[in-house]
Amino acid sequence: TxxxxxxxxxxxxxxxxxxxxxxxxxxxxxxxxxxxxxxxxxxxxxxxxxxxxxxxxxxxxxxxxxxxxxLGLRPLLAVPIEEEPDSAAKTGNRLMQLRITALTSIRLCKELTSWIRRPGSSSELSPERLAEAMDSGQSIQVSCLNAEQNQHLQASLNRLHRLAQYARSQHVRLLVDAEYTFINPALSLLVATLAVRWNSPREGGPWVWNTYQAYLQDTHEWLRHDAEAAHKAGLAFGVKLVRGAYLEKERIVARLQGTK
Structure with missing residues (x-):
């Protein structure tokens, strides 16, 4: 008006x-x-x-x-969540959200996910191997990826490493955001890679926390599996458990694919 x-x-x-x-x-x-x-x-x-x-x-x-x-416009709701000025001093925790796909492409995540889901997928994509490449900065070659994708994977690991390194130097813990389930295996792999390098209890870990979406049927199994893996590796384990922000879209995708 x-x-x-x-x-x-x-x-x-x-x-x-x-x-x-x-x-x-x-x-x-x-x-x-x-x-x-x-x-x-x-x-x-x-x-x-x-x-x-x-x-x-x-x-x-x-x-x-x-x-x-x-008017033909679609709203974007921005809901601010505030905290008390002294809340960090009370809890001793400084936290930052991290979205993996801000630092690596969804296309690469989809390629990694399709390979991880194959029966008997090789150890080429183990968190330990990726963490070694991330820490050393040396080029990594994964057979399921072409030369360009391997280069992008190495660049993504370098970006994640630099971010985690700086966050650690500032005593800030990284809470990795959940995203769409069709790339969850790739996201979990990259989070596990960061955890191998940064979640040692000797260094005050966990510095990297993963997010688990409670509305997914296999969340309990994934959570148990990841907790056991962290325990066996001698790593601290950080968890953010959420309802899940993609429930409606995931239901539509499940109906189209005939899955639950």
Missing amino acids: KAELARALLVLRLCAWPPLVTHGLALQAWSQRLLGSRVSGALLRASMYGQFVAGETIEEVKGYVRQMQG
Whole structure:
């Protein structure tokens, strides 16, 4: 509407005004003292808050979603999760999310997954061998990959190694995100590779944690298998257990493939 466009222009101009940017929090506190929380909140919702936040309730958000859909737009919800300023000091843990496919291609993950799923797949893709290549930086050759894919695998290992190395130097633990199940074996392989190098209890591990999706039927078996493997290797074992963010899409894929 014209009113919404006018508000957007006003908010844009206000956000470009240095005094407001510098003293915004002080002005907000002053308005609450002078006008009261109710009036001050109403002004914020009609201006800054209303411009950047879809709503305070599910119904309000749904209303904005319907408006956007009517304009042919699809919403992207960004849900911020905040913590107390001293929470890191209380827990002693500093954590960072890591998405493997930000550092290696899904195409390579699919190739690795198809090879791993073959009966009697070779030890060429063992976490220990990949960890050795990652640590030394030497070129790795895997027979199931062509020259370009081998080069990409080595570059991916180098990127993961540098990231884990820097995170460790800053005392930050890496929580590897879960992704689509059709590349899970490849992701698990790369996480296990990082674990071999960085999850020694002598170094204060685990520094690399894997994510397990509770909605998958084989999660319990995978979790047990990985825990036993870590125990046999003398490694610390870090776990993030989640419901799973891809439930609906995975159901559709399962129906199309005739699997559960």
